[in-house]
Amino acid sequence: MPRNWQHFLICFALIAALSGGGCAVRADEAIDFNRDIRPILSENCFRCHGPDSATREADLRLDQEAAALADRGGYAAILPGDPEASEFLRRILSTDEAEQMPPPEADKDLTQKQIELLTRWIEEGAKWSAAWSYVPPRRHELPTIKNPTPAGHWIDNFVLARLDKAGLTLNKPADSVTLVRRVSFDLTGLPPTPAMVEDFEADPSDAAYEKLVDELLASPHFGERLAMMWLDLVRFADTVGYHGDQTHNIWPYRDYVIHAFNANMPFDQFTREQLAGDLLPEANEDQLIASGYNRLLQTSHEGGVQLKEYRAIYLADRVRNVSQVWLGGTVGCAQCHDHKYDPYTARDFYSLGAFFADIEEEYHLSAGDALNGNTLPTKRPPEIEVLSTYQRLKLAELDQQIESLSEQNPTLAVLQKERDDIAKQKTFTMISHGIAPREVRVQARGDWQDESGEIVQAAIPQFLGQVKKVDSRASRLDLANWLTDSEAGIGGLTARVMVNRYWAMLFGEGLARVLDDFGGQGESPSHPELLDNLAVEYLETVWDTKHILKLIVMSQTYRQSSLATSELRQRDPLNVLLARQNNFRLPAESVRDTLLAVSGLLDPSIGGRSVRPYQPPKYFRFLNFPKREYEQDAGSEQWRRGIYMHWQRTFLHPMLKALDASTREECTARRPRSNTALAALTLLNDPNSVEAARSLAAKVLTDNVQATDDERIAFAFRQAVSRVPDSAEKEILKELLVASRDSFEKQSTAGGEFLGIGMSPVGSKLPRSELAAWTSVCRAILNMSETTTRN
C-alpha cells in the first residue's frame, strides 16, 4: 500500500491542534465506535452499504460487524489490527476514480481527520458496538473530578469530568436576577413577578433557590410550560390542516395535557392514556379525551380525495409521529424502502402503522355530506360531549364553596350561577374508538395503488424483538406498554428521549442534539453517561417528570452564567462541553406571555377553549370551504397565554409564525430560533404589543404618582427585565421620552389614535400626551432583546 502512515499521523496531529474544538477525540483517548466511527460510516457509507438491502452495493454492509469482517475470498473489507490489509481503507485512499470510496458521484468527501480516525480504529482492533440509543441505559459510576463543587451535585460530576479533560471549568454562577428569571421562564414560561425577584435577591441561598424551584414546579403554570413542548410534538392544533383547514373539536385534549403535567402524571400512564385511553378498562372521561391523540393528525375534506390514498397518508402520518415522539426515531423514512441508516425495514413501518388500523376514522375520509366536511367546526365522530378537565375542577371547587355557605348567604346565588354557566359549556371533543382493524399491506415504494404487498399484523420493529400482547392482535395499549416498559419493552430508549428533551428545555440544546433522531444519522450524546443516569433515574422514579426537572435545575451546571468570553465562544461555539449556560430568545408563546405579564394585562386562568387575540384583518382571506372571518375575542380571553391561542395550521397567527412557533403539521421537537425583520416588525407594530406597552405605561404613571422621570424609567425597566437600568440605558430612554412628549404634544389629538390601539381601557383616565409618551418608552423597553431573552 503506497501510503506512509507516520506521515499521515503527523499531519493529523497538526490539523487537530488547529481545529481546537472541544469535541474531538484526543490522541491519548481510546476510540469510541459510537462517538467517533459510526457517524462517519453512517454519513458516508451506509447509504449503499447499510441496512437497506434493496440498494446495497457489492453485497457489503458496514453497519454489522460480522458482515464487515467477513472473508470475501482472500481479503476482507476490514481486517482488525491491520489497516494496510483492509480493503475498506485502501478504497478510501485510492486515487483511482473507478474504485475510490465513497465514489466521486456521491459527493461525499472524508476529511483527513476522519480517515485518521478510521485508521486508528482499525489499528486498535476495529471494535463495533451496538447503536447507542438501542442499548438500554444503565447507571454509571460518578467520574472523579479535580475540584468537586461544594454543592456536589452528581450531574455536575459528569459535566466537570469532561471539562477537566478539556482544561476548562464551569462558568461562574449566574447572578440572582438572571437565575430567577431563567428558572421561572424555563419552568412556567412566564417572567418572575417583581416580588419573586426581590425575595430571591434578598436571599439567594441554596435553600431559597430550592424553595423557589419547588414553588415553580407546584405552580399551575408549570403544566402550561410543559404542554408547550408536548403540543408541538404531537402536532396539536385547532384545525384539520389540509385544504379548507376547518376547525375541529379537540381543545379539551390541551386541558388534559396541561393537567397531566401539573398533576405530575407518570409518563408511562400519560403515554397509555393518549395512545390507548379508550382501551383502558373502564376508561374515564379524561382517558377518552386523552385518546384524542390519535385524531391529531392532519386530515383532508377536499372533494375528490381517494379513500385508499388517504388511508395510506394517515397511516404514514401516525407512524412518523409515534416514532419521533417516543422512539426518537425516523421510522417514517422506511415508508418507501428499508431505512438507509437505521435497522428499520419497510415492513416495520407498515407493521407499526397496523397498530392504528382499528381507529375509526370514516369522517377523516369523506367530504361534503351533511354531517361532515366543510363546516366550522367540522364534526367528526367519534366525538364525546364533555366538560374539560379544568372546567370540571372549577365546578368541583364551586360545589365545595356552595356547600360551605348557608342558604341565606348572598354570594350563594352568584356562585350558583357561575356553576350553572360552566356546567352548560359542554363541548365536543374527538376521541379514539376501536373498530375491526383494517387490512394493512406493505406498499412497495410507498405506492398506495400497489395492492400486491404482504399483509402485516401490528408489530414493533423486528430488530427490537416482539411486543407482549394481551389478545391475539397486538393493540395500541400493547404498543404503549412496550414504549414505556424498560424490561420487556423499549422504555429505556423512551426515557432517554424524554429526559433529553427536558434537558433541551432547560439548556436550549439536548445532550444529544438531534432531539427526534436518536438513530445513526442523529448525533450521539455529548455526555452519554449523564444521559443514561438521567434516564435510569426517570425509570426508577416511575417516570417522575418533576423530579427530573428539579434534579437538573438544582445542578451547578444549570445555574452557571451564560456569559462567555470570546475565547470560549471560539473554542466551543456550540457549547457542547457546557462550560456555560446558553441564552436564547423565548418561544413565541412566552414572548406573548411576557409582554402581557409585564404590562399587567395577562389573564392567568388555566385551561379552557382556544382564544383569538387581535389578528390582521382579512388574514384568512385565502381560506375557503367555507369562507370565514376571524372573530377576535372581546372579553378577558383577549389577554390569555399564548398556549391557548387558536392554532390555525395553514394560516398560523402572524405573531406565532414570525417568532418560529410550529405550524404543527408535523412533529416538532426543536423549533428554529430566528432573528428576522418580520419578528421585529411584529414586536414593534402588532396591536398586541402596542397595547401591552400602553398598559405598562399606565402602570408606570399610576403606581409612581410622585416619582421623577428617572425613577419611572427605572420602574418600567425593572418590570420588564427585573433589574434597574444603568446610566447609559437610562439616558437612551430619557431621550426617547423627551422626543415622544414633544411629538405627541404637537398632535391635535395628543396621541389619541395611538392610545386607541387595543380594547383594554387601561390608562383612559390619564393625561393623553403623557401616557402616549410613556407608551413610546415602554415600546422600546418591551422590544429590548433582554425582555424576551432567557439568559
Added chain:
Amino acid sequence: MNPSQFAAFQHQLNRRTFLSRAGLGLGATALSTLLDHDLTSRAAATDLSIPGLPHLPPKVKRVIFLYMSGGPSHLETFDYKPKLAELDGKPMPESFTAGQPIAQLQGQILKAQGPLTKFGRYGKSGQTISDFLPFHRQIADDICVIKSMVTEQINHDPAHTFMNTGTAISGRPSMGSWINYGLGSDNQSLPGFVVMTSEGGRDPQPIAPRMWGSGFLPSQFQGVPFNSSGEPVYYIKSPEGVPDQLQRQVVESVRALDRHRHEQTHDPELLARLAAYETAFRMQSSVPELLDLADEPQHIWDMYGAKPGDGSYASNCLIARRLAERGVRFIQLYHRDWDHHGDLVEHMHTCCRCTDQASAALIMDLKQRGMLEETLVVWGGEFGRTPMFQGKGGPGRDHHIKGFTMWVAGGNIRPGMTYGSTDELGYHAVEKPVHVRDLHATMLHLLGIDHKRFTYKFQGLDMKLTGVEEARVLHDILA
C-alpha cells in the same frame, strides 16, 4: 447559536475543510475570527450566498413564478388534441384510464370531452395557442411550452405542496426558500422571496403558506406575503398616530439598548437582532415605495391592463417587475381561479381575462428593459385537467396529473420552442416527460446551482429540493 447561525457554521466548517485541503495555513485564532465574522454577517444580512454557490455560471439572477392555482386545462390552453374532438361524448378508452388515479370522477362513467375552444398557430415559431389566450400570441416566440409535465398528487392541497416543495409531506422548504437560502437577496431592504396572491375571481380553491414556507431551513428564508390591497405586509405600518420620525427614534432606542447590551455580553445573537431591527425599519419605507406605482406611466398600466390599487393579477405582475428590478430573488404570483370541474368555458374566460394580458405584458416589459435574459419566468399550475368530461354545471374537467402543460421563458431558454408531448388524447405525457423534480432541477441549474449538491442537513439526511429520486436538467430547452 440559532439554527441559521448553525447552518452558516456548518458551511464554514466545510469551507475550513476546503482551506485545510487547499493547504492554506490558517491559525486557529484567525480561523475563528473568520468564522465569527461570517457567522454574524451572514446572520445579520440576507445578501450573501452560501459558500460554494453558485456551482456553475448562473444564467439568470431571479425567478418569477406565475402560479396558476387550481390546475389550468392544458387541453384548452396549449395542448390541442383533434382526436379528442372526434371522441367527444364517447366513452374514454379504458386503455388510457385503467388503474389510474382519479379524483372527483371516482366511480363515474368516463366520457371523453373534446376541446372546448379553437386553437391557432402563432409567431414565427408557430406555437399552438388557444383562443382563450389572445395576448399570448404576442409572446409565442418568447416562451418555451412544455407539454409533457407530470406530477404525483391529484388533490389540490398535496399537489401544491408537491409543486412547491418537491414532496407531499408538509413542512419541507419551498423552492423559493431554497433559492433564497442558497443565493440570498440582492436587496437588504426587501425580503429575498416575495409572494403575492391576486384578488378577484370566483370562490376559488384555498392556498396555504406552507406553499412558501421555509420548512427546516432558517425561517428568514421563507416567502413573505405582500398583500395586494390593505396593509402591504403584516405589521409593516407604524402604529396609528406614530409619525415616522418617532418610529425611527423608537427603533433607534431599541438598537442602542441592544448595542449597549452587546458591548457588555459580546453575544453575537445581538448583532443579528440589531440588523433585523434596522432592516425592519428600512422595510417600513422600502415596501410602500415599492408598492407606490404612481411613477409608472400610463402606457405601462395599459400594457398590463392594470388599475391602481385593484389588487389584481395584472397589478401584481407590474409589482413583480418592480420587485425584480430591486433584486428580489424569487417572486411568486398566485392566481387562484383555475379549478374548472364544470362550466369550464365561462370560467376560462374569467381566468384568462384576469391573467392573459398581464402575463404577456410582463414578458414584453422585462424584454424591453433587457431583464428577460436575466430572469426565469415560469407559468403553470399544480396539475392539468382530464381529457374526460365532468359536469358540475356545464362541461368541465377533473384534476389530471399524468400530462399537462407549463411554459418557461427567459435566460438562455430557447424561445419559441415546444418541448415534449402528451398522447393523442392529452392523457399521458409520452414524449420527453418532465417531472416536477426536473423543473426544479432546471430552475436551480439556471441559477447556477447543481441540484445534486445543493443540500441541507435535516434529521441526519442531506435533504434536497429535488429529493432522492432522479431529477434531470432539461438541457434540450437551453440554448
